[in-house]
Amino acid sequence: MPADGLTLLISQGELRSAVSELARQIDRDYASTGLVLVCVLKGATIFTSDLLRELQASVHRLEFLRASSYGSGTESSGSVRVESSVAEGAIAGRHVLIVDDIADTGHTFVAVTKFLGAMGPASLRYCTLLDKPDRREVDVQYDYVGFTIPNHFVVGYGMDMDERYRGLPAVYYFPNP
Ligand code: IMP
Numbered sequence: 001m002p003a004d005g006l007t008l009l010i011s012q013g014e015l016r017s018a019v020s021e022l023a024r025q026i027d028r029d030y031a032s033t034g035l036v037l038v039c040v041l042k043g044a045t046i047f048t049s050d051l052l053r054e055l056q057a058s059v060h061r062l063e064f065l066r067a068s069s070y071g072s073g074t075e076s077s078g079s080v081r082v083e084s085s086v087a088e089g090a091i092a093g094r095h096v097l098i099v100d101d102i103a104d105t106g107h108t109f110v111a112v113t114k115f116l117g118a119m120g121p122a123s124l125r126y127c128t129l130l131d132k133p134d135r136r137e138v139d140v141q142y143d144y145v146g147f148t149i150p151n152h153f154v155v156g157y158g159m160d161m162d163e164r165y166r167g168l169p170a171v172y173y174f175p176n177p
């Protein structure tokens with residue numbers, strides 16, 4: 001039981017089932033083409049590694065990029081910086097699936113999609129483990145969603161608050177005081 005008043009939101013078992021359900025959907029859609037996975041650092045690393053191991057479709061490459069919209073604390077700044085060493089040749093002509101931890105304001109979606117879209121992928125879709133639709137500031141459509149959750153700040157399963165709690169095996173939230 002983690003300290004600091006953290007409350008369980010999504011258990012390890014629920015995470016496992018959602019990841020295999022997502023993998024089945026993705027497998028169906030990419031069965032004939034295969035795909036390139038692009039993991040959005042750092043929060044999506046654990047989700048991506050679990051998803052990768054569930055996928056039956058052919059994964060041609062695994063790439064990473066960093067999108068930072070949060071300084072410290074829990075408020076989005078609205079401007080997203082993308083840092084990446086992904087080579088254009090890794091994306092051009094490929095079917096690319098972005099894998100992220102949380103859909104929040106949607107600014108990361110816009111920035112990452114624009115960044116990879118400029119590299120000429122055959123197709124570009126967005127997968128997010130969690131979705132907080134109440135927080136959306138831009139009108140964007142995520143293609144694969146694990147869980148729709150209320151407007152809580154969550155940690156665990158790769159997700160952090162000021163770099164802490166990423167190692168928790170389930171997803172927790174801070175109840176409002
Ligand atoms: P947005 O959709 O551009 O606002 O940003 C989504 C990103 O903000 C996610 O990929 C996370 O890195 C971070 N984020 C948003 N909500 C949370 C949260 O509740 N816990 C941890 N990180 C979050």
Ligand code: MG
Nearest residue numbers: 040041043101
């Ligand atoms: Mg993120």
